Amino acid sequence: MLPDTAQTPRRKPQQQRGEQRVAAMLDAAAGVFTDAGFDAATMTAIAERSSSSIGALYQYFPNKLTLALALRDQYAEQMAQRWSVLVDEAAGLDVPALAGRIFDLMIGFLEERPAYFTLLNATLGYQRSGDARQRLRAQFGAILRAQTPAMGETESLRTANVALQIIKGLNPLYAQAGAAERRELVAEFKLALVAYLEVRMRR
Template sequence: MNSGFEKTGKLPRRIPQQERGEQRKATMLEAAAQLFARLGYEVTTMTAIAEKSASSIGALYQYFPDKETIALALRKQYSDEMDNRWTALIEIAAGLNIAELGERIIDLMVAFLHEHPAYFCLLNASLKYKRSDQDRLRLRKRFAAVIREKQPAMNSTDSLRLAIVALEIVKSLNPLYAAATKAERVQLVREYKLALVSYLQLKLAV
């Protein structure tokens, strides 16, 4: 029986109720993600999520009133994680040449898609989720700043336009990658790296 204690060395540590609640929510979200990836959003039920997470249906409803709330929580979680990955890449971008930067961007997206297969079905699910224009513009401006580091003579308007086009190239990989076979995905990644690197090199050539 879970008494709310966790062993840490010699003495048990009392796990705060709020921490236990966050752990339980994380387990439920992970179970839902696995089911969404395997069965699809529409087919997955709250009952299946409860069973997968070893929770009672009542406990699940205590944290999430419906399936859409779970899906929206996952979308928010994925969005935050993607932002963190972009932040990490942007922080080292100054030390990368243009080819390395373009390839790292595609690798970032591919790694994320592999680690979160539920992302595919949630992109196509009918959810009341929309990334704010402010968040979208913030990423574009940050990438535009990276571009100006590579080409200081470029003005802010041109660098922002280049950033938008480059990010749309990356975004277009998602549906093609989702529908492709394993072998075809390897080819797609190669082609997208070529396309993105070639575009960046052409536009940033001194």
């Protein structure tokens, strides 16, 4: 369950101008979370960075937790869109190339959205919906079946679950590492993913 403060309903934008204002608030929140961390971030700093009044910010987001959760939902949707593109490309890739594309997708996303690391390490009481988790597994399963048409849906979803755990294992290590160590970590996790997928997809 989320804290009561996260349950407070927030105003939804009704017009394009309102949608643009909300987008600016979310971008500002991402910047403040990245610079200050979630705990030290304030609604005042977010309002100032988004060039909004504090009252306008509170109209759309009753507290910084609702901002953080909205960002997590936004990031999940953006990641799903990138996975959809990879599904379309997967049939023409061998396993090492597929693993490379997967990590390129992940690392590119993390580098473009550094607030993701802050939110990942913050205690938000956040849990993705079952539908969102299932969609990611289904997308990965579709990638595996494109690579190995003989693989059934049940097997592909099981394999997708394990592969996704390998990939997610990189996140906390990557967040704490310097630039040189990050490159080495990515290389190690690619080796682990390739080794696993080559065994499971061998026919």
